[in-house]
Structure formats: structure tokens, C-alpha cells
Amino acid sequence: MTLAKKKAMTAYVFLAFPLVFFVGVRFGPMLYAMIRSLTDWSLLRKTNQFIGFDNFKAVLTDPVFLKSLGNTLRYAIVGAPIVIALSLGIALLLNRIIHARGLFRLIYILPYITPMVAVSWVWRWMYQTPPMGILNAMFSALGLPAVEFLISPDQALYSILAVNIWVELGYCTTVFLAGIQTIPMDCVEAAKIDGASERQIFVRIILPLLMPITLFLMIMQGIQFLRIFTPIYNMSSQAMGGPLDSTKSAALYIYQMAFTKFEMGRASAASLVLFAIIMVVTLLQLRIFDKKANNQE
């Protein structure tokens, strides 16, 4: 056997188990979900049959699912850009200061590494209406009117979104800060000597150089917010995504369809719709950023 062949053999041996895993635990199940989304599979029935696209028709005409999709998009469209903008700002500030940079950064990462379930409950506790929540106690001490937060169908979604932003902020800040630090300083210095203003340096040099990182974060955060589940499950009354389904995300809808209503086929169909949306949004972002990057050059 030649050395190349021997090496290839070794590679296949090393790859054997991981490949079985990826096929058995990722692709196989994905395929399974696709096939089962075409059946009336329910845990409450012993048999199930092929029903074509009925599940898709059912979920896409279910007002609750449509509402949850709308909410999901709202989480992503409002949440991801805020996280990106805020964290970029913080990273630029951190890059400016000389002392305590590490300390600040540590403080900002703390929410990111702690369990989402735990912080959700802490925030739920803080968000309570009088006489319980600390935030409302502060407002009241300042003579401000009480805020309803989680019990209001207009505010609950944004209250939960704020927690998710609070959690993701430290992560994005750290990524941005690392990116800023790779920007060659001589480039910036040269621009300064040429008389460029801070603003020009930021718009012409720093921002374009940070484009790939921004794109990466935008996509990752976009996916993150589109899949939002844990804070809603833990912050809405009886994990229902209320009040009046105003906080219910697509992921929570899928969970409820599958594991409290046991309609697994229908839940699979809903999960495919979510999958498609994630794909489209991701590709769209790639497209937009590609164009922007090209225009810059």
C-alpha cells in the first residue's frame, strides 16, 4: 500500500464514528422530520398516515402560528441590530480607555456565561408589578408610574427581548473588541497625519475593516434571536408565551405542538417553516453584506 493510501485509510478510520454520529444524529433526524411532516403523526394515536401537505396548510393558517412567526421576526429584526450596534459602541469605548478594560469586559460577559434559565427567573422577579418588582419599586420611589412589563401584551415581548440583548451583549462586545485590536494602528495614524477627522477614520477605515465581523455577528445573532425559546418559556405565566400569545416564538409554538399537544407531524411541519425562515434570513444577510462590501471597495 502506498503511503498516501495508508494515510487515507487512517483518515477513514478516524472519521468512521464521527460520520456515523453526524448522519445518525443530525442528517438522519432532519430527513425524518421532513418525511414525518407529511404524516398525521401524533403520540395520541397508534397509527399514522401520509396526508401530503395538510400539516403545512394547517400551521400556515393557524393564527397562533402566524402570530408566533410575527413575534419571532420581531425578536430578530429588533433584537439583533440593537445588540450589534450597542456592542460595537461599547467595544469602541473600551478600546479608548486605558484602565480597567479587562474588568469592564469581564462584567459584560457575565450574563453570557450564566444559565439563561436562571437569569430569566431573576429578570422575571425584577419585572413584577408593584408591590413586588424591584424595578417598579425604583420607579415608584422616583415618583414615576408603574410599568406593566410582562403582564402587558404590548410590553412583554420587548421586556423579554431586553433580557436576551443583555445576555448577548458581552459576547458581541468581546468579538468586536478583538476585531478592533487587529486593525493596524499605523493605518489609523497615517490617516490622522493626513488630517482625517475621527469620524472619517471611523467611517472610512474602522467600519470597513470590521465588516466581516459585523456580518458574522449579524448572522449568528440573527439565528440566535430567530430561535429564541428559553427566556420566553421561563418568563411567561405557565410557560404559555402570553399574555395573549404576545411573546410566543415559533420555537415555543413548535415545542407546545410537539410536547404538550403531541401533534408531532404538525410540529415537524412548523419546524421546517422555521428552518426555511432561518435559511432565507441568513442568505439575505449574506447578500446584503456582500453588496455593501463590494460597494465599499
Add this chain to the structure above:
Amino acid sequence: MKRLKVLGMTLAATMLLAAQAVSAAPVTITYWQYFYQSKVDLMNDLIKQFEAKNPGIKVDQVTFPYESYNQKVAASIPAGEGPDVINLYSGWLPMYVKAEYIQPLPKSSFGASDMKANFYSFVSPAVNFGGKLYSAPTAVRTLALIWNKKLFKEAGLDPEKPPRTLDELADYARKLSKYDAQGNLIQAGLTMQPNGQGHNWIRDVLFRQFGAAPYDATGRKVTYATPQGIAAMQWYMDRIVKDKVGYPNFMTDDVTAFKAQKAAMTIDGSFRVATLKAMKDLDWGIAELPTHNGIKSNFASFWTNSIVSGVKGKQLDASVKFLQFLTSPEVMEQWLAKVGELPANPKIAAAHKDDPIINVFMKGLDYAHVTAFVDEAGQRNLFVDMIDEINLKGAKVEDVLKRTAVAEQKIFDDFWK
């Protein structure tokens, strides 16, 4: 030859011994209930007592959290991984019977006449499907008005005189509510928590007291969307919207609010008694639900025991024995003492009628109704959403109640079709 004979005899003897060992091997049955500390602790005791009496039977208790209980059952029973004996909420029975999760109880041990003689009268129709009995409870539960005596005193009310009618209840609730400088409710006069017992109180008490039967005699037709039903709902909503004596999820939920002494009155079930008794600083009283138009009504429900489909042979015999034990007078007595729920057998309950707390619930049982839920969670949620829509979105009671009735009717129709 001789050797062969000895060998043969030894073999035969071994086989005989083995066969005996097999028949004497204990039958193990599994019992499932949801996790509620006092119930789980008591059940562990009861299982010990049962095993002592039935040396050939072992019982394994497995518990799941309330929230995931239905999910676990639905996932396990069709897969053959379920228990032998299962504890269920009465409102879930239609769903379980329809899905064939549970089997009819053997007539020899649980006949229709036994059921009539040994259980409260509302039990039998609730466990009877197509002429077969599917379940038997240890205890029954019903609602009562519970109030905080300290807060009554603070408001200048007689702590020993609870409101007797809905008008009084509304009046007391207004007096017991407190607000801060900004006008925020900081002490609820009455808890308004539809996702707790609130939806049951509306369904089987308020509707009836205002003259609307919630469902027809078959239990399959929604009949509360009448002027009387609207009046009942309006009365409930007025407490939230007009009087502002409480609102859903105040202090997270009704139980938390009452335990924290931030709610003066609450409508809750007999199962809460053990929890409240454990609260040292809490001075509370308990009374029958307030009447209206002279009509008394109450809502009864129960957690009940069934045998899972597919259990047969020795497992079935053992399961039946365990079920008989669980519904025996001695267990009912212990259940009352440790959990606080009323014995399902009126004769046993009657022996405790001098206990003031038990007495309240017993009286309530006399005029209680049982709602035949087909999708308890779904039907509860309809009421929760109805109240939110009126309270938070300013929708009209009449419109939302009619819509809710249509939606609930659809749940019934989908189920029974």
C-alpha cells in the same frame, strides 16, 4: 442407570424449585402520580402498608412534575413504557379513555353499585364511559373562600365574618384592596387568577349563580353564551377592571399572593389546606363560596386512579388489589390527615363533619358540579385569554364570551367527532 435416575430426580427437583421460585417471585407494579410533596410522602407510607399486607406484590412509585405529567403519560403509554396504575385528574379522563390509555375496571371488584354506594354521587358519571367504569378516586376536592384574618382586622372588618354573597364579596374586596401613591394595587382584595382555580369558579359557580348553565346535560354543548352568562362574566371582569381589587398574575399568582399576605381573599381548593397550615404567620379562615340570587354552587374535581391498557394477568390482579387498597376507608382517612383532601366516600367524610375546615368542603360537595373537560389545558387557556382580552385589550365582554363559547364548542366537536 442409577446415576441417570438420580440425575433425573435432581433435575426434576430443581425444576420444581425453580417453578416455585417463579410463582413466588414478587409481582412488581408501577404507580405514577405527579409531584406534590405531601402526596408523594404519604404514598411512600401507603406503599409500605400495602406491601406488608400483600407480600407477593411490590409497588414502585414514580413521580413527574405537574407541568410535564400529561406529556410523559402520552409519550409512555402507547410505547408500552407506562405504569400499571396511574393517578389522573378527572378532567383528563375523556381524553385518556378516547386514546385507549386506560382500561375499564373489572366489574367484579368495582361494580356500578359499589361505585354508587361508596363514592360521592358526582364521581360515578365522571368515570363512566359507554357504561363502563374506568377509574376510582381516593379523595375529592372542591372550592372554598379563604381569607386572611389579619388583613380583615386591618381593614376594620370582622375577621370571623366572611362575605356570604357575591355582592358582599365585591364590597369586602374593595375594602380590602390597597393602593400606593401612584394608584398601583399593592394588596389585592380578592385574587383574580383564571389560570389557577379562577376558570373553574367562573365556569361552574358564577355562570350557574347568574342563571346560565355552562354546558348542556350531555356535557358536549357549550351553553354559557347567554345574557345570564354575559352578566356573570361582567361581574368577574368588573372586579378587575372597575373595582381593581386584583388582576391576573398579581404577585406571580394567587397562591404566592395569598401566602405573602398580599391578597386578602382567594378562591381555592381543599388541596391547598396542607400548604396553608404549614405557614406559621398566616392566620386564615375558610368558608363556603359566596352565594348569589340565593343559588349555591361549587366545582368538584378529583384525582383518580386507573389501570393502564395492556396490563393483564398477575400484573392486573396486583393492580386491582392496589386500587382497592387506594380506595379503602383507611387510605381515605390518611389522605385526609396528610394531604387535606376530602375522602371520596361520603360516609367516611361524614365522620369528620365536626372539623370546621372539612365541614366547609363537605357542604360545598353537596351542591358541586363536575365539568367534563376534554382538553383541560386548552379549555382553561380559552378562559385565560378571554379575561386577558377584556382586561388588557379592552374588548367587550359580550363579544369575547361569544367567541370563547364558539372556540370551546370547537374543542368539544373535534374531540367527539
Add this chain to the structure above:
Amino acid sequence: MTVDKRIGLGIAYAILSLLSVVMIFPFLWMLLSSFKDATQIFQPGLFPSDPTFENYIAILFSGNSRFPRWFLNSAIVATCTTASVLFFDSLLGYTLAKFEFPGKKIIFLLVISTLMIPTEMLVIPWYAMSRAMKWGNTYWGIMFPGMISAFGVFLMRQFMTSIPNDLIDAARIDGMGELRIFMKIVLPLVSPALATLAIFNFIGNWNAFLWPLIIASKPRMFTLPVGLANFSGEAGSDWHLIMTGATVAMVPLIILFLIFQKQIVRGIAMTGLKG
């Protein structure tokens, strides 16, 4: 430094400090609440009027508390999956970086493309699979979806590429077996990356919620997040215990974080830079 610059710096510090308060306050409030008993928790005021450890005793040492068990479950799950991820991800990363074989590109693309599949879609088939295999309420059932992480494979491959081929070839000429080369030569060279991957994976699995929520239905098989989510139930919400439980669930992570902050920061930075 010009005055302008100094003012700018001052503003930067002010904004950053204010933000720090927003980031830290919930933790502080949680910690303070955990020292209040069932009555104090509902009293106004930041600090407990009569600080008590009884919540911690109730959660950690009382006979019928399931919290210690959940803690143990989380530790087992996070440790085992991390060990598996470290081994397989680096093996896969190494193979994809240092070996030439037909189908390499496709395999790499396949592995990376699994990152796009949302967990929400996979949990349903996983659940069906676990039922068929009777994996419900077992450690394996909780762990199996996370035994290899595609993201880790990607990360390790990036690192492995920078290992000089000569080193590996020299070992081959010395007659070392392939697995030994991997274990003895390659792994030590990427230990900083391994540390980062390990910490990230541990944190990820410690905090995981959706899948453990589905697969673990018996309270004794709950992980910490699932246990916490079930704290408030039919008997109302015991906020003093919830805050204590949340504190306890965070402590190991904060300790880990303080020890490994460099790796964590580097790891986060890396995910962005290499992505």
C-alpha cells in the same frame, strides 16, 4: 492629552460604568434576595433586614430537596459531553486538516452544514429515537445529541492546520502509530485551543435547556436549568428559593469563569475572528 480628549475619556468611563451597573445589578439583586426568608422576600428594600442562610440549607441540605441531585446531573452531563467533544472534535479536526483523501471537502462541508440545522427541528426526531431506544430519563439520553459539536470541529481544524507537517511526518518515520501521533504529538500542541473548547462546551451543556427539558421528565433526572424552571408550580412561586437556586446554579460557572477568563475571552474573540 488635550482637554477635549480628557473629557471624551471621562464620558467613556462614565458610560461604561453605568452599563456595568446594568449588567451587574440583576446578579446583585438575586444574591441579596437569596438571603431573605419567605417573609422578607416580599418586603421593600434592597438588603435583607435579617440575613439568613436558611434558603441555602433548604436547597442544599434538606432531605427532600432534589437540588443536589440536579447539580450532580448537570455536572455529569457537562463533564461527559465535554470529554467526548474534546476527543472527537480534535480527532475530526486533525483528520480534516492533515490528511488527504477522496471526499474530504464534501465531508467538511457536510459537518459544517449541520450548524445550520436548528435544534428545534431535531428535538422531535431525537425524541422519537429516544423512545424507540428507551433512552428517556437516562444520562445518555440527555447527552447523545451533544457528543460531537460541528462548531468545535471547525475550530480545531483551523488550529490543526497551523501544526507543521514535519513534526507529524518525523513521528511517522520513527514508526509511531497514527493514534499515538494524534494523542502524544498533536493534542499537546493544540492544548490552548482544547482548553477554550472545553470551557465553552462545559458552559454550553451546563446551561442547555430545550433538550433536557424534553428528555428528562423524572425529577431525579433533571439538570439544573430544568429543575429551576420547575421550581414554581402548583404550590405557588417560592421566590426566595428560586433566587437561591439561581445563585447556586451560577456559582460553578462564575468560578470557572474567574479561573479561565483568559481562555473564555480568547475563545469568544476567536469565534468572531475565525468565523
